[in-house]
Amino acid sequence: MAKRIKLLYTIPNFDTAGSGKVVYDLVKHIDKTKFEPHICCMHTRGDYFKTIENLGVPIHIFPFAVNYRPFYSLSFRIWKIRQFFKKYQFDIIHSWHWSSDFTEPLAAKLAGIPFVYTKKAMGWGNKAWRWRSQLSKAIVTINKDMETQFFSEMKEKVNPIPIGLKVSDFGILEKTYKAQDEYKVKPNDFVVVSIANLVAVKGIEILLEAAKQINISKLKIFIVGDDTSDYAVNLRKEYESNQVIFTGKRQNIKSYLALADVFVIPTKDEGRKEGQPIAPIEAMLSGRVVLGSKISGIKDILQPFQDCLFQPNSVEDLKRNLEMVMQMDVNQRAELAKEMFKFASNHYTIEKSTALHETLYLNLYRN
Template identity: 25%
Template sequence: MPRRPIGCASWWSTSVGERPSRPTSILVVSNHGAIVGGGELSLLDLLRGLDRDRWAPVLVVPEDGEVGARARDLDLPVHVIPLPSLRRLGPGSFRSVKALTRLARATDAGAIHANGSRAMAYAGVAGRLAARPVLWHVRIADRDRLMDRALCAIATVVIATSRAVARRFAWAPAKIRLVPNGIDLAQFAPRPPSAAFRAKLGVPPSAPVAVSIGRHVPEKGYRHLIAAAALIERAKPGLHWVLVGNGELRSELEAQTRRLGLGSRVHFTGWRDDVADVLALADVFVLPSEREGFGRVLVEAMSMSRAVVATAVGGVPDIVLAGETGVLVAPADPAALAEAVHALLDDPARTALLGVAGRARAEATFSLGAHVDAVERVYDEMLGRVAPEARR
């Protein structure tokens, strides 16, 4: 049967429509060895969901950590190859490119999948040297103009997780494939809250609860959330806030809550693995981000039938339909955030309807199965097994 080149001139695929006789190896390169946010969780979900009859993923992490440990739990081969900072290129950088090139050949990788910009810089060069097509998976909407153009030039295709991320590459539409993240809808199925869990967190039995999940870093906007919490406390005392996450600003945020007299109302839990149980406690879910490429936690909350209040930034409007599945407000505006949360707490019927609509949207648009199918189609496209998607 005829064969044709895809991506790189010396790499050849099976014919379009032909199912491989054995799983095709995909070399997946992660930006991080630790789980620093939703990007790593989404990558692990993808690795778990890939059809093992068709794909044999091999994971590369820059250092051992939770990402590699969870991948090993999935019975995936994991290799540790350092990815030195692109600001400090040196002999170690060239050794890493050489190691990735050698691994791509040793695993007979059909393609390389880079999760993040630093991963793409190394994977892109290794892909050229090993003559393999390279997929750049982009989850952040913030532009890095010179780096974006350089990495996009050596990528065979770019996955953008939202329209906001895709706009980062407005000058290269032919390479962009819009593939939103997906979650395990069964894991985040609606459930009644646990009274014992509520007590464990220190939340009174009848108190209303707002939940937020995210890194405690400037762009996540938590200082505005705490300012909004103070406004709500003055207008309608008694709302408890459960904040799941951690980061460089945690001590500063804790000091802010004490300064505003909210020490007993705001509960900092750190990172937790039982996020679904936390979401089950929520009367409303709040995302106060100033920048957001996608917003995986929004999908998780909607899947749990929780009404959402979020800032209209980045990829958030791709997820939350204003007035239908949640409420969108301007970023860095504590008064608007407080007003939206207060309004939902005062209208349980509307809150319930938003939650039901959110679950329906999660099922229709953000399932893990749909996400995996879309990524697998991009793999097939790179390998010449299906025709390219229409440009979006």
């Protein structure tokens, strides 16, 4: 039997699913006859850590990235990371760290191990990102804008690999009128759902203002997600009503997608913007029409559906899009949702994402 390529996936923690779910899917689906995956994180806390343990692969608890200060001991601390990488004789290191940290790729360089990182968000606020990129053998991007905005001078390192989902976990949902936790709608209601952690960049007030301007009693809005932030509390004070329901964080996402006539992601074009949002893809794979702001990441997901994109931060533009979908009859909406389902199930599968990662790893190992 040929030697399996020893992969190390590094990620700070599994406090939430997020990137942890992507690492889980990669490790679960990668060809174990060719690859031997390991995981390294900084602690064992977090609800999702138990799920990761169930994968049955080696998990290392080690500080694979360190603070730059104090500078006098930085070289020693980087050398300790290098020693850890060498001890286990990893062939490739793939980092899912959100940070611009360069201590991890420098330690990998000193150990002579090819280093890859996935660029997960549209932030590029300091020189450390450039150092991290220059120390990397390859960079995985998850939307098209990343290549032109960040990596135009190092295109040879870029590997576009969108995050994939397991399509069989989804399917076109039958329209329902009652969520699992007792929220109800009427058959003639038009239901809008948005799923997000409620922070200011998500632009939920853009959606709520658009709905307010439409001013039709049958329009019902469900905002699903953690609503404990100051931003969320202020939204609830201003907008919560019989028509606008804040559910808080929920696990039964499909229950709300089944209520929906349309899913809306109104992220603003500012701050730490989307890399590749997962919620709209889940909505498409559930057979729902999706409307989204025209920003990085979302543009890719809705690329064939330009009429479903609206200008970010524009209440008026989103209002027009909502009215467009509301004016469709049931069959027209169903046909559009079906087209979206086909696009998502062809372009955002875990099988496709895993195959592209495997090709990248094989190329790095052979070269």
